[in-house]
Amino acid sequence: MTWLAEVVSTPESKPWARVETAAEGRVVHVLVGGDIDQDSLSVLEGALDEGLAKTDDTAALVAVDLNAVDFLGSVGLSALIRAHGEAVERGRSLAVVLAPEHKVARVLWATALTRIVTVVDSVDQAVTDEPEKA
Numbered sequence: 001m002t003w004l005a006e007v008v009s010t011p012e013s014k015p016w017a018r019v020e021t022a023a024e025g026r027v028v029h030v031l032v033g034g035d036i037d038q039d040s041l042s043v044l045e046g047a048l049d050e051g052l053a054k055t056d057d058t059a060a061l062v063a064v065d066l067n068a069v070d071f072l073g074s075v076g077l078s079a080l081i082r083a084h085g086e087a088v089e090r091g092r093s094l095a096v097v098l099a100p101e102h103k104v105a106r107v108l109w110a111t112a113l114t115r116i117v118t119v120v121d122s123v124d125q126a127v128t129d130e131p132e133k134a
Contacts, residue, residue: 018068019047021054027061027127028054033068036076044076048083055092062087063126065097072104077113084117095119095126 017040018033030051036044051062064080066072080096087094095118098105108114120126 017043019043021047021051025127026059026130027063027123028052028059029063029065029123031065031068033070035071035073036069036079037071037073038075041075041079045079045082048079052083052086052090052092052094055087055090060092061126061130062092062094063097063120063123064094065123066104067097067099067102069104072107077107077111080113080117093118093130095130097121097123097126 017036018031020031022029022031028051030047032044032047034040048062048064051064055062062083064083069076080094084094096108096113097120098108099121105119108117108119113119118126118129120129
């Protein structure tokens with residue numbers, strides 16, 4: 001795994017968010033942890049923007065792993081929708097990686113975000129489901 005960047009909120013910030021971006025073959029993997037709300041939104045948005053910027057003809061998929069997220073507020077949902085739209089405009093894809101039993105998964109289903117953004121159980125599934133780019 002090649003680490004491309006790490007964006008971390010300041011330790012004294014409450015709530016906190018941790019984001020790491022890595023490229024693995026066909027996917028740019030963005031890992032997010034902590035509480036995503038108005039206080040930590042800039043960390044999430046920065047990581048999503050960086051993940052999209054790292055895509056190319058080989059790595060055309062951004063996989064946003066939310067398994068370490070404890071809370072996802074409406075601003076986080078909006079950021080995911082915005083990033084999905086930008087990915088589509090660039091001819092790229094975005095998938096949210098989240099275990100089906102995770103408490104945040106209920107938020108994605110209840111808000112119908114799953115109708116807009118692809119949600120998968122693992123990064124491997126995201127890569128497998130992603131069509132090859134010609």
